[in-house]
Every structure is written in structure tokens, then in C-alpha cells.
Amino acid sequence: MSKKAFLFDMDGTMIDNMWYHFKAWEKMMLELGGGLTGEALIPHLYGKPPELLTRVYGSGKFTLDEMNEIGARKEGYYREMYEPYVKLLPGLADFLRAARDRNIRLGVGTASNIPNIDMVLQKTGIAEYFSSVVSADDVERSKPDPETWLKGARELGVLPADCIVFEDVPKGVEAASRAGMSCVVLTTNHTSEEFEDFDNIITIVPDFTALDIDKLAGF
Structure with a gap:
């Protein structure tokens, strides 16, 4: 059939493009403090930003609105990095x-x-x-x-x-x-x-x- x-x-x-997502999240984690960088971050690179942030920081660290705003900033970093190389x-x-x-x-x-x-x-x-x-x-x-x-x-x-x-x-x-x-x-x-x-x-x-x-x- x-x-x-x-x-x-x-x-x-x-x-x-996953290297660019990784670098954008790594930059975001460094800004936030207390997150993951390098190889420790790689297994968490899936799903929506609030899901990723909850996996890394635990529940209650950020409100949903804060996680969405953090995710939007990260996506902006990603587009800046990747856009010339698509x-x-x-x-x-x-x-x-x-x-x-x-x-x-x-x-x-x-x-x-x-x-x-x-x-x-x-x-x-x-x-x-x-x-x-x-x-x-x-x-x-x-x-x-x-x-x-x-x-x-x-x-x-x-x-x-x-x-x-x-x-x-x-x-x-x-x-x-x-x-x-x-x-x-x-x-x-x-x-x-x-x-x-x-x-x-x-x-x-x-x-x-x-x-x-x-x-x-x-x-």
C-alpha cells in the first residue's frame, strides 16, 4: 500500500542546527546562573522551553510567564547565531x-x-x-x-x-x-x-x- x-x-x-540551539541555551543558562553547560546540558535539549527549564532548575524556580520570556530570549539568540548558516x-x-x-x-x-x-x-x-x-x-x-x-x-x-x-x-x-x-x-x-x-x-x-x-x- x-x-x-x-x-x-x-x-x-x-x-x-542543534549545535546552535545548544550554544543559545548555554548562553541563556550563564545569564540565569545555576544552570547547566557543556555536555551536561545536551540531554535536556528537547521539548518546549518551560519543559526544559523545569527539567534543569526544578519546578517553582520560575513562573510560567518567566519561563516563556526566558524561552523567547533564548530563541532570539538562536536565530542570531544560526540565521547566516541555514x-x-x-x-x-x-x-x-x-x-x-x-x-x-x-x-x-x-x-x-x-x-x-x-x-x-x-x-x-x-x-x-x-x-x-x-x-x-x-x-x-x-x-x-x-x-x-x-x-x-x-x-x-x-x-x-x-x-x-x-x-x-x-x-x-x-x-x-x-x-x-x-x-x-x-x-x-x-x-x-x-x-x-x-x-x-x-x-x-x-x-x-x-x-x-x-x-x-x-x-
Whole structure:
């Protein structure tokens, strides 16, 4: 059975940008004091800013409004750092064109906010391909909850079983599994061994040049 839709995570999947998020959070932690830096910070780099800040500082350190303001400042630092270097992973532009030519519906599902998403989609010229964009502000629960992927499928008008998710982190693959979706893994930030416990993975690749779209989609 051919697949009808592809759903893409953004950070680490469409672009190799996690170092810039890390440096922006590290700068923010140094400003706040008492946070994490270096390798100790890396495992916490997922989810919405309030979720990350609660993991690092514990509950009660900041109000929700304060955490949202801190998150906005951090995202500003991130865009300043990354904006001059935005580029897609190898092969993605051609892959998106090929998917559109085959009438595969395309969506983005990410924990990033709208300004970050717009920066990437506009600067790389791929905004036209996507009929659904689900941001951090569009869901109540971040990955590994399946809400992001299920909302994307609904917006594209397809069943979860008709979707393939493209992800780079285990929590995103778990979210796809819980949504009833197959997954392609990009090894941008994690090794293939870190995904051994998942049974919804079709293939694991370094970038989009390694994918045969007809074979993948079942045409």
C-alpha cells in the first residue's frame, strides 16, 4: 500500500542546527546562573522551553510567564547565531520536489516556534511544499506524546497508517510509534544503536540522498 503523506521533524531532521540551539541555551543558562553547560546540558535539549527549564532548575524556580520570556530570549539568540548558516540536509530539496510530483502530502511537526520555522522554510525556499505546519504553540503535549504527529495527519486529511515520519531523535520516533506511524531516522545527532528498541523504523540514513522515494512510499 502506497503512503499518502510525509511528516517531517525540523531541527536535526531537515536542518543540522542543534549545535546552535545548544550554544543559545548555554548562553541563556550563564545569564540565569545555576544552570547547566557543556555536555551536561545536551540531554535536556528537547521539548518546549518551560519543559526544559523545569527539567534543569526544578519546578517553582520560575513562573510560567518567566519561563516563556526566558524561552523567547533564548530563541532570539538562536536565530542570531544560526540565521547566516541555514541550509537543508543533503538531498532534502530534491526529495521534497519528488514527493510533490507524486502527490504525497507534506507536513512539518516540530517543537520549534513559528519564527524559527519561518526562518528555515523561507530562507531555504521550501515553504510552498507544506500543507501543514504543527509548531510547539499548536500542541499541549510535546513529543514523545503523539499529539504533534496526529494533528499533522488530521490537517493533511490522511490516516496515521498512511503517514511516514522523518525524525532524528528517539523521542520523536517514540511519538510516531504511539501515533501508529512508520518512521525514517536521520542520524544527524544520534547513532543507529540508540534506535534499536523501536519496531516502527523503516530505515536509518545519514541524509536524504540515501533514500529511494518510490521504494519508500510504495509506488
